[in-house]
Each structure stands twice: as structure tokens, then as C-alpha cells.
Amino acid sequence: MELGIAGSIGTKQLSGGLIDGKINKWLEENADVEVIDIKFSASANEEEMATDVLIIYRKEL
Numbered sequence: 001m002e003l004g005i006a007g008s009i010g011t012k013q014l015s016g017g018l019i020d021g022k023i024n025k026w027l028e029e030n031a032d033v034e035v036i037d038i039k040f041s042a043s044a045n046e047e048e049m050a051t052d053v054l055i056i057y058r059k060e061l
Contacts, residue, residue, distance in 0.1 A: 009036070012055045019051050026055065034058040 010033070014022045027035070039054040 008059055010057050010059045012057070014053045014055070016051060019053055023053055023055070030057070032060060 012026060012030075014026065016022060023038075034057060036056045036058060039056070041052045041054075043050050
């Protein structure tokens with residue numbers, strides 16, 4: 001699969017405890033972009049939890 005030139009690739013990072021709503025909202029607001037991949041990350045310690053998402057997408061030129 002060819003991803004295209006670097007200038008046509010964008011990223012969006014979202015953070016929060018429960019981020020599924022943020023992901024859906026961003027996807028609805030940016031329905032014209034082609035999502036290439038979505039990366040999830042979670043970390044926690046005794047006091048808190050963090051969840052991050054990185055959306056990699058192709059921008060329209």
C-alpha cells in the first residue's frame with residue numbers, strides 16, 4: 001500500500017480517560033479524510049490512568 005507524500009499525511013492526538021466519544025466526534029467532523037491507522041496507548045499507576053489515541057490520516061491536497 002502506498003501512503004503518498006509526507007505533506008499529505010496528518011495526525012491528530014486525543015487524550016483522556018474515556019476517549020471513544022472524542023474519537024467519534026473527530027471522525028464525524030473530519031468525514032472527508034482517509035484514516036490510515038489509529039494507535040491506542042494506555043498507562044496507569046496507583047493514582048491515575050491515562051489513555052491516548054493517535055489518528056494517522058491522509059489530508060486532502
